[in-house]
Amino acid sequence: MQRSKIPYLFLGIAAILALVALVLLILRPGVHPPAPPPQVPPTEPQTAVPDEKTKASLDASAQPIPEPAPDTALATLIPTLSASSPEELVEKFTEAFEAGDIATIGKMLSGGRAHADAIARLEALASQTHRLEAAREVGEIELNKRIRWALRLKDAVAGRDRIALDLLREDGEWKIERILLPADIDGKPLRTDPLEVADAFIQSLIVQELEFARSLADPAAISDAKLAGLCIIFEEGEYRMRPAKPLRTMFRREDTTGFLATVQAIEGSETAQFSLTLRRTTADADWRVSEINLDHLLADYSRRMAGGDIYYSPLVKNPAGGDTLALYFAFDEAEMSPRTRRQLEIVAMMLMTDSGKRINLSGHTDALGTDEYNRQLSAQRAEVVRNFLIKRGVDATQIVTAAKGSSQPRRPNFTETGEDNPQGRRANRRTEIYLDF
Numbered sequence: 001m002q003r004s005k006i007p008y009l010f011l012g013i014a015a016i017l018a019l020v021a022l023v024l025l026i027l028r029p030g031v032h033p034p035a036p037p038p039q040v041p042p043t044e045p046q047t048a049v050p051d052e053k054t055k056a057s058l059d060a061s062a063q064p065i066p067e068p069a070p071d072t073a074l075a076t077l078i079p080t081l082s083a084s085s086p087e088e089l090v091e092k093f094t095e096a097f098e099a100g101d102i103a104t105i106g107k108m109l110s111g112g113r114a115h116a117d118a119i120a121r122l123e124a125l126a127s128q129t130h131r132l133e134a135a136r137e138v139g140e141i142e143l144n145k146r147i148r149w150a151l152r153l154k155d156a157v158a159g160r161d162r163i164a165l166d167l168l169r170e171d172g173e174w175k176i177e178r179i180l181l182p183a184d185i186d187g188k189p190l191r192t193d194p195l196e197v198a199d200a201f202i203q204s205l206i207v208q209e210l211e212f213a214r215s216l217a218d219p220a221a222i223s224d225a226k227l228a229g230l231c232i233i234f235e236e237g238e239y240r241m242r243p244a245k246p247l248r249t250m251f252r253r254e255d256t257t258g259f260l261a262t263v264q265a266i267e268g269s270e271t272a273q274f275s276l277t278l279r280r281t282t283a284d285a286d287w288r289v290s291e292i293n294l295d296h297l298l299a300d301y302s303r304r305m306a307g308g309d310i311y312y313s314p315l316v317k318n319p320a321g322g323d324t325l326a327l328y329f330a331f332d333e334a335e336m337s338p339r340t341r342r343q344l345e346i347v348a349m350m351l352m353t354d355s356g357k358r359i360n361l362s363g364h365t366d367a368l369g370t371d372e373y374n375r376q377l378s379a380q381r382a383e384v385v386r387n388f389l390i391k392r393g394v395d396a397t398q399i400v401t402a403a404k405g406s407s408q409p410r411r412p413n414f415t416e417t418g419e420d421n422p423q424g425r426r427a428n429r430r431t432e433i434y435l436d437f
Helices: 006-027 052-061 086-098 102-108 116-127 194-206 210-215 224-236 295-305 338-351 371-391 422-428
Strands: 132-142 146-153 162-170 173-180 239-241 247-252 256-265 271-279 288-293 315-317 323-328 358-364 399-403 430-436
Touching: 086 102, 086 116, 086 132, 086 146, 086 162, 086 173, 102 116, 102 173, 132 162, 132 194, 194 210, 194 224, 194 239, 194 247, 194 256, 194 271, 194 288, 210 224, 210 338, 224 295, 224 315, 224 323, 224 338, 224 430, 271 295, 323 338, 338 371, 338 430, 358 371, 371 399, 371 430
Parallel strands: 132 247, 358 399
Antiparallel strands: 132 146, 146 162, 162 173, 239 256, 247 256, 256 271, 271 288, 315 323, 323 430, 358 430
8 A cells, every 4th residue: 555645745845934934034134143253363562652751750650759858757647645644745845855856746746747847946946955944834725625834945045935835635635736936936925826925914024024014015905003013913912823724715706815814822822813805906916915804813912911000002093094003101101111112113113114204193191180281291202202213213304293181082081970990091191103104
């Protein structure tokens, strides 16, 4: 029996249709098989030839970084040497300075960042074998955070040459924040720094340098009588600045700064205070003392000096304005006490600095005695002061005298009930000195 060929026919037709479909798929527009990547023959790598400028730059960058010069090495960030107290840090500074170890001083600066110019000048000072002495606290710049200490150069030419250190407290440790050098001060205070001016002003009055104190004060606001009175108070009361926090910044503004000054008598620990206000006209102008409040200091001085038959307050208000110096006498006497003579020596020192200065002396008495007797006694009191000043070298033409008798009492001679007032009369037996500078 012969097999049918029909299945083979269908298989052949299916194969033909599959082939036709494959051809149509390949030939359809936009569809192409991916082309193989082109074959690139290998080539030798090419090296660019730099121009002269680029070549120089490359050569320089290939060199090792040079070590910083000694004066700039300290200006980089380095570990900071600190201390648990300002006294300890100042002692470390002193030891390093006298040993010429300026690198150690640089490490004491706050944050480890040294000021290159200050370090260079410190190095120059240290090379001159200067020694430091009389380290003392100047004052507090910011409450419990910033303070200033000063170290005097023992063998410096100018008496005020010193190194000032501003110390900063961070995380319970003290570091040096800033250094002020004699090159900054140049025998004078750094007048653009109010704390330096305040400290120099007080220190000059303590040692009787009146002219220097005057140069730091506003003459329109601070009278010469007040300056002389402060000299007298400091000397007679034997006051010195308190060792700890002698000056404290009360407030600081762009043109005004206030300080609280604390003094204490040499023989004891009791303290007295007075305040200073400093002002400047512009941001570049010098700071000047423009106001002094002596109420607390005068009260302490009066309490300590009270006793005997002679009154004690050296400053009184002048009816014409300002302050007047007052020198006191015992009852019915025109002789000066040792205290009065010393006070007059301070006045004479002021007068002899300028022959153009004039003073007015007015003698006064209490109310006991006749008007004529009191006028004569007051004239004698004015005359004895005049003669003393002339013997000390003051030109007679600089002095004008007047006898006021009992006509201008400072305190009541009698109580409200008409009884005698000895305390008031003591304040009226005086010669007033009006410094007409």
